[in-house]
Amino acid sequence: MDHYFRRPDGQVVRRSRAVADGEISERPPPAPAGAVEISAEEGIAAFAAAAEGVEQVRSADRAAANEARCGVYDEAIDLGFSEAAASAISGYRPA
Structure with a gap:
């Protein structure tokens, strides 16, 4: 317990x-x-809130990293790289 x-x-x-x-x-x-x-209820709720906070931070980090990759991709395209090369350089995969 x-x-x-x-x-x-x-x-x-x-x-x-x-x-x-x-x-x-x-x-x-x-x-x-x-x-x-x-109480166990209060403790469980505190752990759930902490886990939700961690997930929100991770989600924001993933979004920021994807935005940065997209920026590098766009810059590579502007410099004349092919879409395949820009994707390989940036790690960004356009939809």
Whole structure:
């Protein structure tokens, strides 16, 4: 069973009970220094929000990288390269 804790800086951490010789400890995991235990629902929601934030950043990074590749492609075309060469140079694949 997982236990969720909120640290003083707002970070949420998940800890599980210890397993020894295939047996799950009856004692809950110790809280990180200064942290307070929160409900599983709150912890799961915090992890889901963090995962969504990471995906938004990754999506923005992918879009920026594609835009940069498109710019290099356009510059190569403007310089007289063929579409195939511009695509190979830039990594951009026009639709």
